Amino acid sequence: MTSYPVNEFGPLMKGLVIGGVGILHVFLAQFAIGGGVLLFAMERRAQRGDADARRFVDGYFKILVLVSFVLGALTGVAMWFTTIQVGARTIGLMIDEFHWLWATEWVWFSLEVVAGYAFYRFGPTLSDRARIRLLGLYAVSSWMSLFWINGILSWQLTPGRWLEGAGMWAGFFNPSFFPSLLFRTAVALTLAGLVSCVIINTMDLDRARKQALISRAAKFATPIALMPLLALWFLAVIPADSRAWLLGGSMPMLMFVGVAAGASTLIGGYVIVGLVVKRLYINAATALLLLALAFGATAAGEFVREGARKPYTVRGVLYSTSITPAEVAGLRARGAVVDDPYPLRDQHRYPNDQLVRGAKVFRSLCDACHTMAGANGVQHLVATWTDDQLRLNIAKLQRTKGFMPPFAGNAEDVEAIVQLLKWERARAPAIWPMTTPPAQVQTWLDEAGIHPAPPLEAP
Amino acid sequence: MSRVWLVLYLATWVLHFVLVSYVLVGSGYALGQSLRGRDDDPLAARIRDLLPFMLGCGITAGVAPLLFLQLLHQERFYTANLLLGPRWGAVVPALIVGFYALYLQKAATTPRWRRLALAAATGCFLFVAWSWTELHLVMRDTPSWVAMYAAGERFYGQSGVLPRLLLWLGVMPVLFAGLAAWWSRGAERQRLAVVAFVGHVIAGVAVAWLSARGSSVDPVARGWLYLLIAAVVIELVGWGLVLRRPDGPGLTIVTGAATAAMLGLAIVRESPRLALVTARPAALEASGVWVFAITAVFAVAAIAWVVKTIRD
Ligand code: HEM
Numbered sequence: 001m002t003s004y005p006v007n008e009f010g011p012l013m014k015g016l017v018i019g020g021v022g023i024l025h026v027f028l029a030q031f032a033i034g035g036g037v038l039l040f041a042m043e044r045r046a047q048r049g050d051a052d053a054r055r056f057v058d059g060y061f062k063i064l065v066l067v068s069f070v071l072g073a074l075t076g077v078a079m080w081f082t083t084i085q086v087g088a089r090t091i092g093l094m095i096d097e098f099h100w101l102w103a104t105e106w107v108w109f110s111l112e113v114v115a116g117y118a119f120y121r122f123g124p125t126l127s128d129r130a131r132i133r134l135l136g137l138y139a140v141s142s143w144m145s146l147f148w149i150n151g152i153l154s155w156q157l158t159p160g161r162w163l164e165g166a167g168m169w170a171g172f173f174n175p176s177f178f179p180s181l182l183f184r185t186a187v188a189l190t191l192a193g194l195v196s197c198v199i200i201n202t203m204d205l206d207r208a209r210k211q212a213l214i215s216r217a218a219k220f221a222t223p224i225a226l227m228p229l230l231a232l233w234f235l236a237v238i239p240a241d242s243r244a245w246l247l248g249g250s251m252p253m254l255m256f257v258g259v260a261a262g263a264s265t266l267i268g269g270y271v272i273v274g275l276v277v278k279r280l281y282i283n284a285a286t287a288l289l290l291l292a293l294a295f296g297a298t299a300a301g302e303f304v305r306e307g308a309r310k311p312y313t314v315r316g317v318l319y320s321t322s323i324t325p326a327e328v329a330g331l332r333a334r335g336a337v338v339d340d341p342y343p344l345r346d347q348h349r350y351p352n353d354q355l356v357r358g359a360k361v362f363r364s365l366c367d368a369c370h371t372m373a374g375a376n377g378v379q380h381l382v383a384t385w386t387d388d389q390l391r392l393n394i395a396k397l398q399r400t401k402g403f404m405p406p407f408a409g410n411a412e413d414v415e416a417i418v419q420l421l422k423w424e425r426a427r428a429p430a431i432w433p434m435t436t437p438p439a440q441v442q443t444w445l446d447e448a449g450i451h452p453a454p455p456l457e458a459p
Numbered sequence: 460m461s462r463v464w465l466v467l468y469l470a471t472w473v474l475h476f477v478l479v480s481y482v483l484v485g486s487g488y489a490l491g492q493s494l495r496g497r498d499d500d501p502l503a504a505r506i507r508d509l510l511p512f513m514l515g516c517g518i519t520a521g522v523a524p525l526l527f528l529q530l531l532h533q534e535r536f537y538t539a540n541l542l543l544g545p546r547w548g549a550v551v552p553a554l555i556v557g558f559y560a561l562y563l564q565k566a567a568t569t570p571r572w573r574r575l576a577l578a579a580a581t582g583c584f585l586f587v588a589w590s591w592t593e594l595h596l597v598m599r600d601t602p603s604w605v606a607m608y609a610a611g612e613r614f615y616g617q618s619g620v621l622p623r624l625l626l627w628l629g630v631m632p633v634l635f636a637g638l639a640a641w642w643s644r645g646a647e648r649q650r651l652a653v654v655a656f657v658g659h660v661i662a663g664v665a666v667a668w669l670s671a672r673g674s675s676v677d678p679v680a681r682g683w684l685y686l687l688i689a690a691v692v693i694e695l696v697g698w699g700l701v702l703r704r705p706d707g708p709g710l711t712i713v714t715g716a717a718t719a720a721m722l723g724l725a726i727v728r729e730s731p732r733l734a735l736v737t738a739r740p741a742a743l744e745a746s747g748v749w750v751f752a753i754t755a756v757f758a759v760a761a762i763a764w765v766v767k768t769i770r771d
Contacts, residue, residue, distance in 0.1 A: 004537055004538060005541045007541060066562065069515060070515075070555065070559065070562075073518055074558065081548060081550070081551065082548075084541065088538075091537075092533050098747070100747035100750060102526055103467075104751045106523055107755050111758045113516065115765060118769050121769075126769070130768045134768065168747060169746070169747075342605060343609045345608070
């Protein structure tokens with residue numbers, strides 16, 4: 001088992017760090033994908049004689065390149081680096097399994113960059129035929145990068161028959177592949193439609209002509225009407241425990257689902273009723289507001305997608321702690337941190353060896369989802385708990401909450417964390433007694449077993 | 460299959476390196492010309508115009524070796540990333556700033572703004588080159604990892620990083636000049652030949668510095684080292700020809716020799732790590748390779764079509 005050095009992110013939980021980068025990246029990438037399709041369609045219109053549509057295409061493309069090529073591509077690189085910070089073993093596993101598909105995705109992305117830049121620089125001087133083909137190539141390649149990456153990401157939550165050894169393609173075309181592909185495509189079109197409304201407002205046209213363009217562009221936002229159906233489909237194929245967690249098992253999750261659904265409903269209502277049916281005008285401020293709502297919905301949606309995987313990063317294969325289910329038994333026997341060569345950076349803070357051990361155990365087994373006193377801080381969660389309550393709930397971690405993995409250490413490790421929590425609660429005094437774990441802790445560990453709790457893996 | 464990864468790693472790394480060389484040295488060159496009041500230099504103007512595009516390509520090209528590196532040296536690469544931590548994380552913001560600075564210098568209407576933007580861009584790209592060099596050395600130095608982590612040290616021994624970085628800062632002007640010369644003629648080519656000569660001198664100093672510090676080339680790569688040396692000699696002759704007859708065959712010779720030299724350099728650079736490549740279960744390696752191959756062939760054809768379309 002490979003041990004990686006762990007970086008602390010202060011009071012911010014790691015998930016929040018990657019979440020922040022991830023949300024921005026997804027938002028920009030989806031905007032670029034939808035933009036490709038929308039521009040292709042607008043260009044066809046332009047070539048049938050709509051001069052405004054042509055100006056729109058060239059104007060929109062500049063924004064697309066400036067925002068999405070630069071920020072989109074670089075937040076993509078940032079995604080690599082942040083996922084490594086948060087879960088090196090997870091990203092390693094994904095690379096091992098899907099590297100050729102990832103390389104394929106890269107080829108499509110390169111094609112998107114080449115076609116995009118060619119249009120950006122030479123578009124205005126090219127023939128109609130060349131323009132439409134270049135935009136077509138751009139649209140297809142950007143959607144194809146989504147196609148490939150979507151299979152790899154959805155595999156993390158629903159590896160499906162891959163778990164039974166059915167091979168890479170079974171993992172790629174996994175149960176949530178199509179719902180998430182269609183869902184993301186719909187979101188991409190909606191975002192492109194909303195951005196268009198902003199851009200059209202900045203164009204130097206009279207209101208009637210802007211209005212005509214807006215009605216065209218707004219049609220691209222209509223797939224948002226499919227979103228509830230696609231979301232239900234997605235919910236239907238994810239594991240039962242994840243679903244239960246999203247729909248009430250966890251209050252924050254339920255709230256995020258609510259935010260995503262509520263924001264999408266508002267956008268959808270405005271787009272369908274206001275823009276498409278009633279053909280209302282929309283000014284830049286309102287369009288920006290809708291985009292901000294869409295950003296909120298994306299953020300909430302990504303948060304839900306990340307959260308739904310717990311306690312795994314790859315369902316059934318790797319826990320959020322970068323420990324595999326098969327490794328738990330060994331760690332129960334040998335202790336959680338015997339293989340970890342990296343010392344604590346703040347070792348001098350702790351008055352005795354047991355607390356040092358506790359801090360190391362916390363770093364390997366809890367730090368992926370908790371901080372000590374910041375976001376999802378364990379200090380807050382256990383503020384009222386008695387000693388035995390602490391021991392019991394930590395030893396039976398996967399039964400305390402189904403979205404935590406089984407405790408991957410021995411009775412000494414449980415006791416070390418319990419002492420650490422109590423010591424932190426006592427505001428880190430300079431002297432602290434060493435303890436031995438009561439015999440019961442081992443019994444609790446044995447009762448909890450080394451597997452995720454039912455109903456996770458009900459027989 | 461790990462041989463295929465290695466070959467793809469080397470090929471895409473060279474591509475990446477050539478492109479970012481153009482960007483880093485091109486920004487520096489344009490900055491230098493602007494500072495000397497030569498904003499009307501048509502060569503600098505052309506370079507400035509091309510910089511954002513080349514950076515886009517350079518970054519995209521960098522993602523491919525990034526992928527294969529994670530197959531060849533997964534644990535090392537991740538560990539080095541984690542050890543450098545937030546310091547490593549600064550690479551992406553630096554690239555974003557550098558990228559927009561390149562657009563800004565194109566849009567700049569006053570020399571002052573142009574210089575500021577070019578200086579910011581050059582600084583950012585130097586920082587990125589330095590960071591990759593440092594990361595590469597951390598990856599190779601397993602014994603230092605635990606102590607580095609324990610000390611919370613975010614900078615790795617600069618005495619090793621600086622000479623290596625200097626070597627890259629010598630190679631990069633040569634690649635930049637070789638590429639830029641294809642879009643230039645006459646006196647401009649001669650000026651680029653001078654840039655290339657300066658690059659060789661810097662690289663020579665760096666090699667001397669590295670050997671004084673006890674670096675040597677792994678015996679397995681000796682043959683490639685000889686290829687590298689021979690290619691560099693021919694390349695220098697080629698630049699000499701360019702100086703005398705800028706539009707003669709010199710540039711073709713330079714290009715051929717530089718390609719051979721980059722091949723040699725990439726392999727010599729890789730040789731200390733070859734024994735460290737991580738073995739992987741064979742079953743993992745091949746799945747999907749044909750999808751990649753077909754897509755790659757299609758993409759090459761499509762890119763050729765794009766190039767033809769914009770030329771017509
Ligand atoms: C202007 C920006 C950049 C510059 C100037 C630059 C420069 C360099 C240099 C000098 C090296 C050689 C390091 C050494 O061997 O000591 C290198 C390696 C590398 N670069 Fe870049 N780079 C840039 C951007 C990028 C980006 C954005 C990526 C990824 C998306 C990337 C990916 C790589 C990879 C994977 C290596 C190989 C590292 C290794 O094998 O150890 N580079 N780069």
